[in-house]
Amino acid sequence: MTGQIAKALTEATGLLRGPQRAVRLIQKLLSDKLQMIFEQRHLYSYARAERASGVALNSALRWILDAQRPDGGMAAYYSLLTGYSEPYPEVTGYIVPTLYDFARATGGEGAVVAADRATRWLLSLQMPTGAFPGGLHAGSHGEEAQPSVFNTGQILQGLVRAHIEANRPEILRAAVAAGDWLIHMQQADGSWSGPAAYQNVAHTYYSMVAWALAELSERAADDHHDYRDHELGLSYGLAAERNLDWVLSHFRPSGWIDGINLRGHPNYLHFIAYVLQGALECGILRRRSDAVEAVAKSSWVLLRKFETNKFLPGAYEPDFKNGQRFTCLTGNAQMSCVWLRLFEVTDDLRYFNAALKMNEMLKQLIPVRGPRGICGGVSGSYPIWGRYQPLRYISWGCKFFADALLLEQRLTGSFAVSGFEALPCAS
Amino acid sequence: MRIVVLCSSEYSETACAMAVRMAKLGHVPVGALALSTLDRGTLLRKLGQWGVEDVIRYARAKLIPHRGHRQAQARNPYLQPWLKHGEEIFRTLREVAKFYGFSVAFCNDQNAPDSIARLREWSPDLIIFTGGNILRKQLLEVPRLGVLNVHLGLLPEVRGMSSPEWSLLNHVPAGVTLHYVDAGIDTGPLLQRCEFPDVAECESLSDLRNRLLAFGLEKAAEVIAGLDQGTISASAQSHRDEDRQFFVMHEWLQARAAERLTKSRRAAVAGTVNG
Numbered sequence: 298m299t300g301q302i303a304k305a306l307t308e309a310t311g312l313l314r315g316p317q318r319a320v321r322l323i324q325k326l327l328s329d330k331l332q333m334i335f336e337q338r339h340l341y342s343y344a345r346a347e348r349a350s351g352v353a354l355n356s357a358l359r360w361i362l363d364a365q366r367p368d369g370g371m372a373a374y375y376s377l378l379t380g381y382s383e384p385y386p387e388v389t390g391y392i393v394p395t396l397y398d399f400a401r402a403t404g405g406e407g408a409v410v411a412a413d414r415a416t417r418w419l420l421s422l423q424m425p426t427g428a429f430p431g432g433l434h435a436g437s438h439g440e441e442a443q444p445s446v447f448n449t450g451q452i453l454q455g456l457v458r459a460h461i462e463a464n465r466p467e468i469l470r471a472a473v474a475a476g477d478w479l480i481h482m483q484q485a486d487g488s489w490s491g492p493a494a495y496q497n498v499a500h501t502y503y504s505m506v507a508w509a510l511a512e513l514s515e516r517a518a519d520d521h522h523d524y525r526d527h528e529l530g531l532s533y534g535l536a537a538e539r540n541l542d543w544v545l546s547h548f549r550p551s552g553w554i555d556g557i558n559l560r561g562h563p564n565y566l567h568f569i570a571y572v573l574q575g576a577l578e579c580g581i582l583r584r585r586s587d588a589v590e591a592v593a594k595s596s597w598v599l600l601r602k603f604e605t606n607k608f609l610p611g612a613y614e615p616d617f618k619n620g621q622r623f624t625c626l627t628g629n630a631q632m633s634c635v636w637l638r639l640f641e642v643t644d645d646l647r648y649f650n651a652a653l654k655m656n657e658m659l660k661q662l663i664p665v666r667g668p669r670g671i672c673g674g675v676s677g678s679y680p681i682w683g684r685y686q687p688l689r690y691i692s693w694g695c696k697f698f699a700d701a702l703l704l705e706q707r708l709t710g711s712f713a714v715s716g717f718e719a720l721p722c723a724s
Numbered sequence: 725m726r727i728v729v730l731c732s733s734e735y736s737e738t739a740c741a742m743a744v745r746m747a748k749l750g751h752v753p754v755g756a757l758a759l760s761t762l763d764r765g766t767l768l769r770k771l772g773q774w775g776v777e778d779v780i781r782y783a784r785a786k787l788i789p790h791r792g793h794r795q796a797q798a799r800n801p802y803l804q805p806w807l808k809h810g811e812e813i814f815r816t817l818r819e820v821a822k823f824y825g826f827s828v829a830f831c832n833d834q835n836a837p838d839s840i841a842r843l844r845e846w847s848p849d850l851i852i853f854t855g856g857n858i859l860r861k862q863l864l865e866v867p868r869l870g871v872l873n874v875h876l877g878l879l880p881e882v883r884g885m886s887s888p889e890w891s892l893l894n895h896v897p898a899g900v901t902l903h904y905v906d907a908g909i910d911t912g913p914l915l916q917r918c919e920f921p922d923v924a925e926c927e928s929l930s931d932l933r934n935r936l937l938a939f940g941l942e943k944a945a946e947v948i949a950g951l952d953q954g955t956i957s958a959s960a961q962s963h964r965d966e967d968r969q970f971f972v973m974h975e976w977l978q979a980r981a982a983e984r985l986t987k988s989r990r991a992a993v994a995g996t997v998n999g
Contacts, residue, residue, distance in 0.1 A: 343972060343974070345975075597967065601969075604971040604972075646890075646893055646894070646977065647970060647971065649977070650971065650973060650974050650977055651971070653974040653976055653977070654972075654974050657974070709976065712980065
């Protein structure tokens with residue numbers, strides 16, 4: 298508690314260094330309060346944004362590009378109290394696929410340049426073991442970096458994608474080293490625990506690491522230049538599935554997932570959605586229908602809640618009970634991604650429908666005006682003083698929001714291309 | 725048979741037409757319970773649902789009728805035969821009630837204790853639901869036979885909202901289902917499932933909805949006659965436990981449903997020309 302108060306005070310002193318931020322802070326507090334008073338959620342309605350998805354996507358990407366620091370790393374957040382944070386290796390890694398997806402969808406060369414700069418910065422951070430450090434980049438403070446399983450997995454996603462796009466051997470070498478280290482650190486039951494795991498315990502949301510290993514496995518299998526590459530591809534895939542099995546053993550019949558295991562924090566939607574995203578993507582890559590079914594079941598519970606209440610609470614107690622009043626926008630954007638992907642694999646239009654409405658709601662909550670760091674940014678919580686990342690616009694929120702819009706764009710586009718008869722149907 | 729009509733507003737054309745249809749069938753309702761239109765909750769709900777402009781347009785049309793308004797068409801032209809009354813049309817349930825001699829009560833919540841008490845006073849055999857709240861157990865237990873709902877889709881395939889649109893996108897025939905309401909969403913026992921034969925004639929989604937409402941009203945009359953004569957009984961829905969609930973459709977998907985409707989219309993026209 299004392300630590301939290303000290304942290305809050307330190308943040309608050311940021312206003313002394315940038316008093317101009319006080320105006321923006323007050324503006325945002327007031328606008329969220331007013332919006333909450335006047336918003337009416339009703340079963341027969343849904344939020345409609347005036348901005349087209351393409352415009353919202355451009356502004357989200359603008360926010361991400363603005364958040365890139367001179368060294369190439371992405372700031373974790375823009376705080377209304379302290380401004381931009383130090384660069385964050387984890388987010389810098391898994392924002393790389395978003396940048397390449399954006400470039401492919403729009404032809405935006407700026408995103409490719411940003412992805413390349415981010416990748417070069419990440420390569421400079423890799424430890425001799427192949428691991429990547431946890432937390433914000435501590436280089437400027439001279440603190441010793443600690444290896445982190447989760448961050449290594451998240452960065453691995455970016456490296457795999459960067460290798461696909463740039464085809465540079467040093468990126469593949471870094472990805473393989475990271476993958477090898479992850480396998481080395483994996484427990485016999487498929488989980489990751491110990492000093493390189495957050496709070497030293499195993500977490501089900503490390504399914505995101507399994508997804509990264511499954512991606513690496515696919516890439517190694519595609520690339521198989523020689524017998525060793527092929528063997529390596531197999532071992533990454535098997536490691537991914539070992540973790541997937543462990544994660545799936547934590548799914549309850551109610552759809553709830555145990556083992557998020559974050560001491561001192563509620564079960565934020567962001568982490569629940571991480572479990573689902575990781576398990577789903579890993580399941581798709583490894584052709585594991587049991588994983589897709591388990592994720593679909595949990596996602597359906599959340600879909601029903603969203604359709605009924607028009608938003609997803611920021612945190613839940615087990616069995617999705619007692620949803621808290623604030624909204625974790627990142628978690629909402631992640632669930633949009635999960636529903637869109639489930640629509641792709643199940644053809645059930647209800648997932649697509651929910652995701653379209655979720656994206657509308659998110660577009661409505663993203664600032665269309667304001668200075669760098671605010672305009673186009675995704676706040677940690679709505680209202681901004683909510684418990685998850687209060688008073689901050691966070692880069693991973695922007696990343697998932699952009700992912701959701703990119704997926705929406707791809708899927709709505711494929712409807713037009715594939716013609717009417719191919720319209721998928723719910724069973 | 726003692727019939728009560730439940731509706732979302734006294735201005736509901738469907739409720740008015742239903743009450744007239746029942747009266748012409750020989751079952752003048754014993755009463756009608758409508759949600760108040762001008763309470764704060766409804767107003768805010770409609771603002772959220774329709775937006776400010778549409779709410780103002782609706783309010784003007786309803787509350788400030790123009791000269792000669794009574795000779796105007798019903799908003800749903802397919803209900804016109806039931807709403808037409810000499811040279812005029814019934815605009816409100818109050819007008820229907822006055823003409824046929826039954827009472828209309830108003831409430832803010834159909835499940836509220838005073839609403840339930842009012843319904844009990846009428847001791848209905850059957851309640852016909854044409855809109856309003858999600859009904860709770862206490863209300864469902866009031867009528868002797870049950871609460872009848874006309875669902876604008878075939879059950880059990882398409883439960884929940886935007887049923888005509890979801891039917892189009894999912895290749896389920898358009899139709900209506902007459903069923904008793906239970907604690908679930910459109911999961912109650914079935915009385916009649918009727919496919920709608922004239923989809924190809926529909927010009928738009930709203931046209932399809934309007935036609936389905938009129939079609940459902942006719943089928944409701946058949947079912948009530950059957951219930952009265954004891955020739956129709958309810959049967960439990962198959963696949964009751966499967967989750968086939970649909971939710972409000974996003975406008976992008978609605979546009980795809982409208983395209984499908986247009987395509988089926990074109991195919992029908994081409995078939996007529998070729999045939």
